[in-house]
Amino acid sequence: MSAVAVHNLVKQYKSGKAIIEAVQGVSFDVARGELFGIIGPDGAGKTSIFRMLTTLLLPDSGGATVDGSDIVKDYQAIRQKVGYMPGRFSLYQDLTVEENLHFFATIFKTSVTENYTLIKDIYVQIEPFKTRKAGKLSGGMKQKLALCCALIHKPVVLFLDEPTTGVDAVSRKEFWDMLRNLRQQGITILVSTPYMDEASLCDRVALMQKGKIMTTGTPQQIIQSFNHNILAVKAQNMYGLLQVLKQWNAIEDAYSFGEYHHVIMKERYDKKVMRQYLASTGYADADIHAVTPTIEDCFMQLMQHKHD
Ligand SMILES: Nc1ncnc2c1ncn2[C@@H]1O[C@H](COP(=O)(O)OP(=O)(O)OP(=O)(O)O)[C@@H](O)[C@H]1O
Numbered sequence: 001m002s003a004v005a006v007h008n009l010v011k012q013y014k015s016g017k018a019i020i021e022a023v024q025g026v027s028f029d030v031a032r033g034e035l036f037g038i039i040g041p042d043g044a045g046k047t048s049i050f051r052m053l054t055t056l057l058l059p060d061s062g063g064a065t066v067d068g069s070d071i072v073k074d075y076q077a078i079r080q081k082v083g084y085m086p087g088r089f090s091l092y093q094d095l096t097v098e099e100n101l102h103f104f105a106t107i108f109k110t111s112v113t114e115n116y117t118l119i120k121d122i123y124v125q126i127e128p129f130k131t132r133k134a135g136k137l138s139g140g141m142k143q144k145l146a147l148c149c150a151l152i153h154k155p156v157v158l159f160l161d162e163p164t165t166g167v168d169a170v171s172r173k174e175f176w177d178m179l180r181n182l183r184q185q186g187i188t189i190l191v192s193t194p195y196m197d198e199a200s201l202c203d204r205v206a207l208m209q210k211g212k213i214m215t216t217g218t219p220q221q222i223i224q225s226f227n228h229n230i231l232a233v234k235a236q237n238m239y240g241l242l243q244v245l246k247q248w249n250a251i252e253d254a255y256s257f258g259e260y261h262h263v264i265m266k267e268r269y270d271k272k273v274m275r276q277y278l279a280s281t282g283y284a285d286a287d288i289h290a291v292t293p294t295i296e297d298c299f300m301q302l303m304q305h306k307h308d
Pocket residue numbers: 013014015020021022040041042043044045046047048049162
């Protein structure tokens with residue numbers, strides 16, 4: 001039995017006269033003990049999915065089970081079995097670190113001592129500040145406390161909605177290390193993120209855009225299924241360069257990628273042909289080299305083809 005099984009889940013919102021199709025028939029499965037990432041930009045529908053799976057929001061159609069329990073019929077059972085860390089922290093700002101943790105333990109009718117082993121490695125990092133109010137903690141510390149609070153009742157499945165948004169790079173890395181440790185302790189983890197670079201830290205991912213899942217698979221499978229050649233190109237005038245590239249009929253797509261533009265060629269890439277074209281358009285100085293595709297390249301490609 002899957003830890004999470006989602007079938008054709010649909011959620012719409014009314015906004016004045018408009019209908020927003022936030023989740024448009026999404027299906028996926030998460031195996032027990034898996035670290036599964038839902039990757040997509042703001043507004044893709046990640047939060048709506050998490051709120052439905054944690055029984056805080058009713059689906060319009062379709063359904064899902066979490067640890068075998070139905071998200072509509074068995075909502076009470078699910079609330080006992082899942083841990084949920086919403087995007088904006090659910091901490092009580094006026095309670096101290098310690099008080100927050102005890103509060104969350106109490107609402108789940110457990111105690112901090114009972115499940116301490118699960119949170120120990122994370123909690124020791126914030127323990128020196130245990131009498132500090134949550135509102136006065138740094139972003140990274142708040143994140144650790146929120147994770148402890150979501151874990152204190154030893155959930156079977158842990159849902160983390162954009163846990164690393166707005167967190168510095170060092171804390172982000174530490175956070176992913178913590179997630180991998182938790183997975184080793186047998187907890188199934190669903191995590192959402194807008195950061196493509198975090199995809200490679202998951203066992204499997206679903207790439208999402210505008211309420212739909214475009215593909216699921218291991219990060220490796222997704223990269224392998226990308227059968228295009230990419231050239232990275234850089235010049236003095238990056239804006240002008242992109243315009244010139246986009247006008248060229250030999251390319252499939254071109255987009256900014258860090259300090260370079262990535263260019264997907266229609267045929268096998270040929271640096272020489274590109275150099276000639278760029279020289280003829282005033283970019284003889286361009287630096288051109290072949291690169292291996294990343295998940296972000298796959299995402300750009302999928303977005304272009306499935307959501308024109
Ligand atoms: N209560 C609501 N009423 C109206 N529209 C909503 C509501 N909640 C979400 N939406 C819209 O539904 C779409 C999906 O939102 P959702 O929050 O699920 O996406 P997300 O991927 O989590 O993005 P974000 O990171 O911005 O939260 C967005 O267009 C959003 O504006």
